[in-house]
Amino acid sequence: MAARVGIPCSLLYFLYYPTWKTFFNELGAQVIPSGNTTREMLDLGVKEALADACVPIKLYFGHVQVLIGRVDYLFIPRVVCLNRETTYCPKFLGLPDMIRHSFKKIPPLIDVRIDVREGWNALSKAYRQAGLVLGAARGAIALAYRKAMAVERRFFSLLQEGWQPLEAMQILNTAILPRKQKGRLVFAVLGYPYLVHDQYISVGLLGRLKKMGVEVITMENLPPRALYRQNDHLEKRLFWTLGDLVLRAAHYFLRHTRIDGMIHLTAFGCGPDSLVGKFLEMAAHEQQTVPFMSLSIDEHSGEAGIATRLEAFVDMVCRKKEVCL
Amino acid sequence: MPRVTFPHVAESYRSFKMLMEDLGNEVILPPRPSKHTLDLGVRYAPEFACFPVKILLGTYLETCPKGVELIVTSGGVGPCRAGHYAQLHKKILHSLGYPVDIVVFEPPRLYPLDFLHNIQRLNPRRMSYRAIYECVRRAWRKLQALDNVEKLTHKVRPKETIRGATTRTYRRVLEWIDRAYSLVEIEEAERSALEELQKVPQDPNRDVLRVGIVGEVYVLLEPASNLEIEETLGNLGVEVERSLFLTGWTRDNTWAETTEGLTVKEAAMPYLPELLGGHGRDSIGNTVLYAKRGFDGVIQLAPFTCIPEIVARTILPRVSEEHNIPVLTFFLDEQTGKAGMTTRLEAFVDLMRRKKAARRPA
Numbered sequence: 001m002a003a004r005v006g007i008p009c010s011l012l013y014f015l016y017y018p019t020w021k022t023f024f025n026e027l028g029a030q031v032i033p034s035g036n037t038t039r040e041m042l043d044l045g046v047k048e049a050l051a052d053a054c055v056p057i058k059l060y061f062g063h064v065q066v067l068i069g070r071v072d073y074l075f076i077p078r079v080v081c082l083n084r085e086t087t088y089c090p091k092f093l094g095l096p097d098m099i100r101h102s103f104k105k106i107p108p109l110i111d112v113r114i115d116v117r118e119g120w121n122a123l124s125k126a127y128r129q130a131g132l133v134l135g136a137a138r139g140a141i142a143l144a145y146r147k148a149m150a151v152e153r154r155f156f157s158l159l160q161e162g163w164q165p166l167e168a169m170q171i172l173n174t175a176i177l178p179r180k181q182k183g184r185l186v187f188a189v190l191g192y193p194y195l196v197h198d199q200y201i202s203v204g205l206l207g208r209l210k211k212m213g214v215e216v217i218t219m220e221n222l223p224p225r226a227l228y229r230q231n232d233h234l235e236k237r238l239f240w241t242l243g244d245l246v247l248r249a250a251h252y253f254l255r256h257t258r259i260d261g262m263i264h265l266t267a268f269g270c271g272p273d274s275l276v277g278k279f280l281e282m283a284a285h286e287q288q289t290v291p292f293m294s295l296s297i298d299e300h301s302g303e304a305g306i307a308t309r310l311e312a313f314v315d316m317v318c319r320k321k322e323v324c325l
Numbered sequence: 326m327p328r329v330t331f332p333h334v335a336e337s338y339r340s341f342k343m344l345m346e347d348l349g350n351e352v353i354l355p356p357r358p359s360k361h362t363l364d365l366g367v368r369y370a371p372e373f374a375c376f377p378v379k380i381l382l383g384t385y386l387e388t389c390p391k392g393v394e395l396i397v398t399s400g401g402v403g404p405c406r407a408g409h410y411a412q413l414h415k416k417i418l419h420s421l422g423y424p425v426d427i428v429v430f431e432p433p434r435l436y437p438l439d440f441l442h443n444i445q446r447l448n449p450r451r452m453s454y455r456a457i458y459e460c461v462r463r464a465w466r467k468l469q470a471l472d473n474v475e476k477l478t479h480k481v482r483p484k485e486t487i488r489g490a491t492t493r494t495y496r497r498v499l500e501w502i503d504r505a506y507s508l509v510e511i512e513e514a515e516r517s518a519l520e521e522l523q524k525v526p527q528d529p530n531r532d533v534l535r536v537g538i539v540g541e542v543y544v545l546l547e548p549a550s551n552l553e554i555e556e557t558l559g560n561l562g563v564e565v566e567r568s569l570f571l572t573g574w575t576r577d578n579t580w581a582e583t584t585e586g587l588t589v590k591e592a593a594m595p596y597l598p599e600l601l602g603g604h605g606r607d608s609i610g611n612t613v614l615y616a617k618r619g620f621d622g623v624i625q626l627a628p629f630t631c632i633p634e635i636v637a638r639t640i641l642p643r644v645s646e647e648h649n650i651p652v653l654t655f656f657l658d659e660q661t662g663k664a665g666m667t668t669r670l671e672a673f674v675d676l677m678r679r680k681k682a683a684r685r686p687a
Contacts, residue, residue, distance in 0.1 A: 050639050052629070052656055078599060087404045090601040094636035097597045101643035113599070235412045239403030239602070271632040274373035275409055282416065 002030045003134055005110070006071030008063035009034045011056060011092070012079060014165045014193040015220075018172055019152040020075060023127060026144030027136045032071050034063040037200035041066055046299055048102060055267045055298050056194050057091055057098075059201060064099055064106075073110050073133065074099075077126070080115035086241040089272055108133075159220045164206065165197050183215030185317060188253040190219060190280070191265030192242050201297065202265060203306040212314050217259070219249035227252060234279065243272040250280050254287045261291045261317045268298035291317050326351040327449055330388040331397045332381050333358055334546050336471050337571050339503045344464035345397070348457065349450035353391050355384045358549040362387055363659050369417055376628035376658050377543035378410050380550055385414060389423040397447065399578075400431040405602030405633055407543075432578050463508055465572075470502050470515035472570045477522050479566065482559030483534075484527040491525050492556060498522065531562065534677050537615035538567045539608040540626035541634055544657050545569050551626050551655075552663045554670070558624075561674045566620075568611040569604070589614065596640050605633030609640060616648035621677040623650055629658035651676060 005024045007013065013033075021031045034041070037059060045062025067074060076096045081087045091098075096111035110133050114126040124145055131141035151172070158168035162180070171177060187209060189196055196202055196218055209216050219227070230248040238244040246264075253259050264280050266273040277294060284292035293313045295306065329345050331338070333355040345352045356362070358380045366383030385396060401408030411429040418425050428447060433440035444457060452460075474495070482491040498518035505514035536558060544550045545567060555565045568589075577586045593610030600606055612623045625641065627634030638654050645652040653673045655666065 050635060052635050052638070080599070090404050090603070090605065090632040090636055093404070093599045093601050094597060094605065094633075094640075097599070098636055098639040101596065101640045235415075236400075236409060239406070239408060269373055269630050271373070271375075271406055271630055274371045274375075274630070275406055275413060278371040278374075278413065279416075282420070 002028055003073060004030045004032050004071045005073045005075050005134075006032045006034065006067035006107070007075050008060055008067060009036065010060045010063050010198065011095075011194045012077075014197045016152070018155045018169060019148045022151040023130070023144050023148035024075070024134075026147050027131055027134055027140060029134055032067065034066045037063070037198050039200075042200070042299055052269070054091070054269045054271075055201060056192070058299065059194075059198070060095070061099070061102065064103070068103065068106060071107055074107055075110045075130070077130070078111055078113045080113060081117050081241070082114065082123075083241060084117055086237065086239060086244050088242065089240050091271075110134075156224075160223055162217070162221050164216070164218065165193060165220060166199075181210070181215070183210070184213045185260040185314070185321075186215045186217065186258070187261045187263060188218070188249070188257075188259045189216050189263050189265060190246050190250055190253075191263075192246070192267075193218075193220060195265050195267055195297065201301075203297065203301050203303055205263075205265065205295075205306070205310070208307065208310055209314075212310070214261075214314060217253075217257075219245050222249055222252060226256075230255075232279075233283070238272075238276070240272045243276040247276055247279055247283075250283055254283065254290060259290060260321060261293070261313065263313070264292070264294045266294060266296050268296055291320065327394050328353055328392050329395045329397060329447070330355055330385070330393045333384055333549075334543070334571060335548060336475070336499060337468060337546075339499070340464045340467040340471060341397075343467060343506070344460055345447065347460040347464075348448050348452065350395075350447060353388050353393050355388055358384060358547065367659050369421065371413075373630050374410075374413075375406070375541075375631050376550060377407065377541070378413070379659065380543075380547070381410065382414055382417065385418060385425075386421075389418060389425060393423075393425055395446070396425055396427045398427060398429060400429040401602070402432060402435065403602050407603065463506075463511065466508055466511050467502065467505070468575075469572050470505075470511055470518070471499075472572050473515060474498060474502065474518050474522065476570075477519055479555060479559065480564055481522055481525050481527060482556070483562045483564045484529065484531050486526045486528050488560070491522070491559070494522055494525050534563045534621045534674065534681065535619075536563050536565055536677070537611060537620050537623045538565055538626060539604075539611040539615075539623060540568075541604055541628055541631050542569055542574055544626045544628055546571055546574075551657060552661065552666055554624070554626065554655075554666065557663075557667055557670055558674075561670060563674060566615075568607065568615075592617075596644055597637070601633040601636055603631065603633035605637040608634060608637040609644060612641060612644050612650070612652060613648060616644075616650040620650065621681055622673065623652045624673075625652060625654040627654065627656055629656045631656075651680065 007020060024031045041062035042059055044065040045058040048065060049058040049061040076099055078096050079088055079092055096109055100109060110130050112126045112129045116122045127145045128141050155168055155172060158171055206216055227245060227248045230252045232247050232251050238247060266277055327350050329350040330353045331341050338354060342352045362380060362383035365386040366379035370379045370382045398411050400411060411427045415427045428443050430443055431439060478491050478495050485491045498521050501514045501518055505511040558565050589607050589610035592613040593606045596609050597606050608625055615623050641652050
């Protein structure tokens with residue numbers, strides 16, 4: 001019987017799931033995702049994780065809990081650095097340890113460390129280690145890795161065509177391109193992919209905006225090279241890959257694109273965002289051309305509260321543009 | 326003469342003041358963080374920034390109206406956000422209309438040129454590197470003396486027979502060290518300070534509990550931020566050993582890593598093999614070491630929303646279970662009250678006493 005590898009559908013899932021899935025499938029393993037976030041998962045996570053942790057981490061605990069007992073392995077990579085410059089948030093760095101030492105009964109973890117600063121082939125090495133845990137042959141692993149990278153490239157090019165991660169995953173699966181809608185307004189939604197694209201925890205933010213006739217672009221839709229070159233007007237480069245990207249994306253949107261509004265989605269108690277949020281606010285204040293709103297969410301966020309604030313913001317932008325419909 | 330200030334970290338200001346003045350700067354002393362400091366910091370810092378950033382910002386906002394031109398502080402290479410605080414503070418201070426500049430000392434191992442450049446900025450007298458080295462050496466010795474005296478108070482306080490005698494003596498002898506200037510004087514002051522502290526009336530037969538303190542560097546070092554937890558514990562009859570002192574921290578971040586640092590790293594390996602920035606890994610490693618040395622308990626101090634300490638806190642229950650040592654965590658912020666903390670400490674001390682009594686053969 002094929003080994004069952006569980007992948008929690010949170011955190012880096014939204015950027016790398018297609019890659020990971022392809023890799024394990026190619027090695028003959030069965031990939032079991034934990035599925036879309038539900039109230040139940042969040043409750044489990046809140047119960048299991050430390051009260052002071054941020055919502056995404058609590059949620060991740062919930063996703064892991066759902067998978068326990070249903071899989072032979074859990075894939076929880078320790079993603080340290082993927083761009084040679086910045087690392088991920090300390091919680092990503094300690095993720096496998098937090099999971100391992102918090103649950104009593106847990107299937108073996110595939111917790112390979114991914115840090116491309118170690119050498120040019122660090123990434124393939126990490127994947128090789130993951131493959132060896134499953135008992136695959138080296139040749140098969142090399143092939144699977146190449147295939148996975150091809151899928152990753154295809155996935156990221158879909159993102160740059162303007163699709164959001166969940167849509168892009170669907171396109172990869174079904175090979176059908178859905179129709180794109182033109183909106184009357186264009187908003188940039190900034191925030192970490194595991195907040196923005198998780199429909200439950202963001203209280204359906206993207207869907208709500210779409211219903212109000214707002215087209216959304218996120219930082220995943222921007223070409224990485226442009227982001228990399230974007231000046232973020234800081235004296236010191238931010239340490240965290242995702243925080244750095246959010247800030248650069250904000251500057252890019254403010255300078256090079258015509259957007260009607262900008263929303264920063266942040267989680268209550270997020271460490272990096274305490275800085276990123278402040279810098280974003282200052283940048284938006286300096287420009288003063290684009291309306292800016294910061295939305296903070298946590299496990300208690302209610303639909304009504306978010307809906308009201310979004311409506312008010314959209315109304316305000318409409319009035320400002322005098323295109324009220 | 327440029328007017329300079331720096332963050333308030335316990336008694337270390339006595340050493341920094343001497344160093345800055347020797348180099349030819351006018352020092353505006355940072356006041357001990359108070360309620361007012363915090364209020365200022367909380368008002369202008371980002372809401373979820375950690376406790377130290379708010380205290381530091383508050384301190385700067387108290388000193389800046391006195392005409393500070395230059396703030397000297399330390400940096401960091403991440404991924405703990407403290408490494409960005411100097412830049413954030415500068416932006417906030419500028420937006421409030423204070424024309425200050427910040428000199429940030431990053432680890433000289435990684436940025437040797439920046440380090441030398443920073444030193445030159447603090448050296449308006451244009452002294453030679455050799456003369457600067459002499460100044461730094463004296464300041465360093467003073468810092469060591471301050472740390473050594475503080476360490477002794479942790480041992481003496483739980484055994485004192487007159488309540489508060491240690492603290493009173495400590496305040497007095499600090500002035501001696503403060504006044505000492507040359508190397509000889511500093512050593513002399515240190516020696517007599519240690520002797521004077523030993524003279525505090527003590528009860529040698531008292532049963533004293535030993536507790537290790539781990540956690541984030543600023544809230545460990547600054548008593549005003551941890552509500553004088555060490556004094557409170559001492560009064561409850563607990564001998565405290567702190568895992569971090571300013572001298573040790575500076576050494577680990579400037580020259581090579583010390584062997585102590587490496588042992589801590591090794592002890593943390595089975596639980597957390599990754600450097601998280603801040604002191605997350607050290608918290609775990611030190612807890613293991615304290616357990617092995619037969620301590621009665623460990624207290625973790627961390628600022629609210631501190632990411633590395635949250636990771637450590639998630640793992641600590643397992644360490645506590647496997648090494649059979651009670652661990653108590655305080656997440657500190659501007660809302661933390663002293664009465665609540667004391668109650669929890671009393672309960673914790675009670676628990677350790679009962680545990681110790683159960684272990685002892687009847």
